[in-house]
Amino acid sequence: MNPLLSIDNLRVYFHRPEGILKAVDGISYNLYEGEVLGIVGESGSGKSVSVLSILRLLPSNAKIANSSIFFDGKDMLKLSKDELQNVRGKDIGFVFQDPMSSLNPVITVGQQVMEPLLWHNLYGKDEASDRAKKMLGMVGIPSPEERMEEYPFQFSGGMRQRVMIAIALICNPKLLIADEPTTSLDVTTQAQIIRLLKNMKSELGMSVILITHNLALTSNFCDRLIIMYASNMMETGRTKDILNSPSHPYTRFLLDAVPDIEADKELVPIPGTTPDPINPPEGCKFHPRCPMSTDICKIETPPLFSVGDEHYSACWLYGRK
């Protein structure tokens, strides 16, 4: 089966006055139809940039170098502006991090939900409005008919994120990208939003990329995970494999940093700080903070070594030069 999304050696460089910032430095993955992929990493690890570049939504000082991104048979890096506009919102839906500022404050919510349908010429005005109403009901907005006439400021944060999800899914996209959809919400709402994403996934069957820095959110939603650190991929594999037997020292640290009420364990912070993105360390980016680092880690970047079935880890522990 051909993958829906195939990213090969993605490199995104920001040209800054103080130097070149490598926001994403060579990550590759495939996403198949109906699959849910979680990308986990700290702030600044390049996870958002890596998905924004799929739709080429990057600022103008960002350059995508020597990479290939194929989505649904289309070379995304070669699409014209119009073709790109056709994919955005129609084949790929995007949910942003902050629902408080992602909605246009002067247009009613109903209009904003139905507009992508009109932009992509999928429906006429009346049908679009009907579909928007249905979609708002599906994402759990009570009495959607009335709330469609309201403005974003009349919605709470969680409700706005539901609206954002409705906008992203209104055109029935093949892929939904959710870029930290729960980060700016409170904890109870976070769980609701993830449950909603899960329900929508089983109802509409699209593929999902979920970006988060919260490993706990991925466990019962994502099929596969990618762990990112300092613009690089550290580990990738099935969610249960990674959570049950993490192979990369960074992943182990991340899991130790997840609080667990039942287990009586101590939360261990990862020693040190994230590296300067403009002058990252040589070799493995994690070696200055890694207790297992050896000489080779300081010189050469490790490739992905196979550590199990479809489970790879970028650590010299699992291979030798």
Added chain:
Amino acid sequence: MKNKNRVGRSYWSNIWRKFKRNKLAILGLIFVFVLVFLGIFAPWLAPYPYDEVHYEAVWTPPCKEFLAGTDQLGRAIFSRLLYSLRNAIIVGFGAQAFIVFIGLAVGLIAGFYGGRTDNILMRIVDIVYSFPSYLLNIILVLVLGRGYFSIFVAIAATGWAGMARLVRGQTLSVKSREFVEAARASGASNGRIMFRYILPNTIGPIIYAIFSGIPGVMLVESGLSLIGLGVRPPMPSWGLMISEGTGQFLYNPYMLLAPAGMLVLTILSFNFVAFGLRDAISARE
């Protein structure tokens, strides 16, 4: 609908609620309506034609027959005031429309596209801004000939730069807000982003600028007609009437006081509306 009190509390109704609390602004708004009404219906409301001479009644002080007296040719000043108001309103709104059109186009394009486009357009704005505008107005009217259109063009040619700067600044600040990126991610074209997402969110300060600009434009027109470059006589204009009245101030003070009073009244009422709008818009959040 069940939630009627919640529905419709849009951007504009919020501004209107705050605006209503400002007594002076409401007073100004009523005056603006009255003035615009008087201006539009001047030909029907004026008791005499503005150019009808009454040689038997030269320099009559205000009386029952001539509400604001007559001038050196026996023309009814009240009628002339109404026509001046009409001219001021035509010039005020007309020239302001030109200014808004050019300013919006330049500011929106410069702010939205940024980069070199922005640089070039803003340097042009700087040049226009630094020009002595009254001088340029005079030159343009002289070159284009007198008439409404040339006055519009002359005033707009110097007045659009400030509007362009304002719109550009607003565009820049709205452009970086997240909902613009979200719209782009759902496949909105540049045009839709500009006109549906950026423009409506910048419109508050722009409306204020439009209102506060109208009296300025009226003053420029008065200034032009003061030196004989405004609307073509015998069509009256406040500037012209004031200049005629100045010479008569000691003998027939009403000839100066009537047009000057009307000018002040008009400008003040527009300004009060503008201030009320500014306060209502900035107090929004």
